[in-house]
Amino acid sequence: MQLSRELMLRAYRQMKVIREFEERLHAEIQTGEIAGFTHLYSGQEAVAVGVCEHLTHDDYIISTHRGHGHCIAKGCDVKGMMQEIYGRAGGLCKGKGGSMHIADVDKGMLGANGIVGAGAPIAVGAGISAKLDGKGGVSIAFSGDGACNQGTTFEAMNMAVVLKAPVIFLFENNHYSEHTGVDYAVGTAGDIASRAEAFGMKVWRGNGCDFFETFELMREVIEYCRAGNGPAAVELDTERFFGHFEGDPQRYRGKGELDRIREERDCLTNFRAKVTGAKLLEAADLDALDAEVLTLIDEAVAEARAAPRPSADNVLTDVYVNY
Amino acid sequence: MATMQLREAINLTLHQEMERDPNVICLGEDLVGGMGTAGGPEAIGGIWKTTAGLYAKFGADRVIDTPISESAIIGAAAGAALAGKRPVAELMFADFIGVCLDQIWNQMAKFRYMFGGKTTCPAVIRVAYGAGRNAGPQHSQAAYAMMTAIPGLKVVIPSTPAEAKGLLASAIRDDDPVLFFEPKALYATRGEVPEEEYLIPFGHARSVREGEHATIVTCGQLVGTAEKAADTLAKEGIGCDLLDLRTTSPLDEEAILDSVETTGRLIVVDENPPRCGLAADIAGLVANKAFAALRAPIQLVTPPHTPVPFAPELEQAYMPSTAKIEAAVRAALNYR
Ligand SMILES: Cc1ncc(C[n+]2csc(CCOP(=O)(O)OP(=O)(O)O)c2C)c(N)n1
Ligand SMILES: [Mg+2]
Numbered sequence A: 001m002q003l004s005r006e007l008m009l010r011a012y013r014q015m016k017v018i019r020e021f022e023e024r025l026h027a028e029i030q031t032g033e034i035a036g037f038t039h040l041y042s043g044q045e046a047v048a049v050g051v052c053e054h055l056t057h058d059d060y061i062i063s064t065h066r067g068h069g070h071c072i073a074k075g076c077d078v079k080g081m082m083q084e085i086y087g088r089a090g091g092l093c094k095g096k097g098g099s100m101h102i103a104d105v106d107k108g109m110l111g112a113n114g115i116v117g118a119g120a121p122i123a124v125g126a127g128i129s130a131k132l133d134g135k136g137g138v139s140i141a142f143s144g145d146g147a148c149n150q151g152t153t154f155e156a157m158n159m160a161v162v163l164k165a166p167v168i169f170l171f172e173n174n175h176y177s178e179h180t181g182v183d184y185a186v187g188t189a190g191d192i193a194s195r196a197e198a199f200g201m202k203v204w205r206g207n208g209c210d211f212f213e214t215f216e217l218m219r220e221v222i223e224y225c226r227a228g229n230g231p232a233a234v235e236l237d238t239e240r241f242f243g244h245f246e247g248d249p250q251r252y253r254g255k256g257e258l259d260r261i262r263e264e265r266d267c268l269t270n271f272r273a274k275v276t277g278a279k280l281l282e283a284a285d286l287d288a289l290d291a292e293v294l295t296l297i298d299e300a301v302a303e304a305r306a307a308p309r310p311s312a313d314n315v316l317t318d319v320y321v322n323y
Numbered sequence B: 001m002a003t004m005q006l007r008e009a010i011n012l013t014l015h016q017e018m019e020r021d022p023n024v025i026c027l028g029e030d031l032v033g034g035m036g037t038a039g040g041p042e043a044i045g046g047i048w049k050t051t052a053g054l055y056a057k058f059g060a061d062r063v064i065d066t067p068i069s070e071s072a073i074i075g076a077a078a079g080a081a082l083a084g085k086r087p088v089a090e091l092m093f094a095d096f097i098g099v100c101l102d103q104i105w106n107q108m109a110k111f112r113y114m115f116g117g118k119t120t121c122p123a124v125i126r127v128a129y130g131a132g133r134n135a136g137p138q139h140s141q142a143a144y145a146m147m148t149a150i151p152g153l154k155v156v157i158p159s160t161p162a163e164a165k166g167l168l169a170s171a172i173r174d175d176d177p178v179l180f181f182e183p184k185a186l187y188a189t190r191g192e193v194p195e196e197e198y199l200i201p202f203g204h205a206r207s208v209r210e211g212e213h214a215t216i217v218t219c220g221q222l223v224g225t226a227e228k229a230a231d232t233l234a235k236e237g238i239g240c241d242l243l244d245l246r247t248t249s250p251l252d253e254e255a256i257l258d259s260v261e262t263t264g265r266l267i268v269v270d271e272n273p274p275r276c277g278l279a280a281d282i283a284g285l286v287a288n289k290a291f292a293a294l295r296a297p298i299q300l301v302t303p304p305h306t307p308v309p310f311a312p313e314l315e316q317a318y319m320p321s322t323a324k325i326e327a328a329v330r331a332a333l334n335y336r
Helices: A005-030 A045-052 A068-073 A078-085 A119-133 A151-163 A193-198 A211-226 A257-264 A267-277 A283-306 A312-316 B006-020 B054-058 B070-082 B094-099 B101-108 B144-148 B161-173 B222-235 B253-263 B278-289 B312-318 B322-334
Strands: A060-062 A139-144 A167-173 A202-207 A232-237 B002-005 B024-029 B063-066 B086-091 B124-129 B154-156 B178-183 B190-193 B206-209 B214-218 B240-244 B247-249 B266-269 B299-301
Touching (some): A005 A045, A005 A068, A005 A078, A005 A211, A005 A283, A045 A139, A045 A267, A068 A078, A078 A283, A119 A167, A167 A193, A167 A211, A211 A267, A267 A283, A312 B312, B006 B054, B006 B161, B006 B178, B006 B190, B024 B070, B054 B063, B063 B070, B070 B086, B070 B101, B094 B101, B144 B154, B144 B247, B144 B278, B161 B178, B214 B222, B222 B322, B240 B253, B253 B266, B266 B322, B278 B299
Parallel strands (some): A139 A167, A167 A232, A202 A232, B024 B086, B086 B124, B124 B178, B154 B178, B214 B266
């Protein structure tokens, strides 16, 4: 299906926001100003955006430790996210969660998550709720190729099938769980989709570095789930451009691997080549978005750095609704 | 003696114990680091570098790099222990106990009792614990109090590199399941460590500082914090008797009670939230068994009843600190 100019511009912009957010964090983390563990999503942008461009606030997603991209794609406020990562009082979660726990439940973003494999069962619950609400909402669990090995993920897949819940198990196969290769850790020779299929659901596979392919595939998957067919699983092949976490020496990578994946599998470069090659968009359109996004991220960082830090008494708030 | 980091002391102990006993096996996520990658096995050598070099020396059958499957890892440790091995399983963060609690709580802790004393389950679960690295609510918890509450488990919390070495060797040779809590904020701290094999027995607290005015009881990474507080107070003529518990199960009741008999004042410093925690446990012990010796209310220095927050200012406010310990000692001394 030919995408509208507006949609293409928006998708490019979203992917670019994620990319610049992450590349900038990569640089800012070197300054030592950002505390904690940060896992960057650079390289996987086409997945988050290719999925979330189909969703509304009535649809749910749950994310992982590598959550910034999913948050941005689902509409979380970029400046509030930056403040959260800087541990500021004005952060999206008041500095209490940090990079691994950014959430905006009102937007259907049920949180990044520090526990690998925790997301899939939670997504089933959100799927049950969406089914009860009867508005055609779906629930999407983003999981990595590592998370697919947790029993929680298996249980969630079976339960979603049994309950015919509108849940999409979205596996981002970036070939690594921390420092371990997918072929070693996933017993089906690295094939995640076939495992999901064995649970009794329909599965799709695609190139997660290609926005157009991911977007079209997700249109089908989401229509299928919205129509009440029960759960589905999707395995998207993608790349992470940085280390597992910031500070990872990445000695497990092959020689030239990082250069090669940035050269051949960059979803933004590929998007640009495709749309300008086919004369769907002008390079100048994209350049203008690039500049706008850079300004946004510059502002987000400057504002986060200047923002007030939480005061000590905030430790005690938000534990309960009332107590 | 050699000077080494806490992580190196653990690594050396694992090497020595695997060398000594062919039944010792290690398992966990990214224990080898690099399996199934171009860089190959040992490309990284474990996320905390505590297991580096084991694979090269002892091979894939005994140094088992697992998928991300905590329930299966800890369950497999329980099973291997029942079947005659001495598994040393690693959980990358203590918080992940939540993922595999059944295997710890309902399985390995209870086998011996349920089976009428006919079996042993000599498994060690090594976990990296504690706040101080701004790792947020799901990667910073202390969790040893919860484990201490479980009958059938032994719980060990080393405070220095030398302590880690002697206690881990004892844990591996112990015939009961042991939870071994490594203070992750201290992995890079250095200390003098005897390179030869030695064992530190369980249930014997370490006297870190001697003093007559107040007893401070703590363990793990807070021993260093309490030491600083004790040293500051010593300059003012306030003598603190500082005990490092080493193991919270078994608990060295005698050392605690003996000290309180002398000082009459007790300050318990614990990294767990206060409800049903270690501090309350020890306070209960002393209130029960040394009531007459007490000259002031027992002071509890713990985090508040909240999760561990991410932002540095919040995490600092959450954690017991030297200032809070000093204040607690003064409060005890200024009482009446
Ligand atoms: C229960 C649990 N086990 C282990 C970890 C440590 N850990 C964090 S991310 C990660 C690897 C996850 O790999 P994958 O699911 O492929 O996601 P990716 O990092 O590639 O995005 C591991 C082992 C964790 N956070 N939670
Ligand atoms: Mg992965």
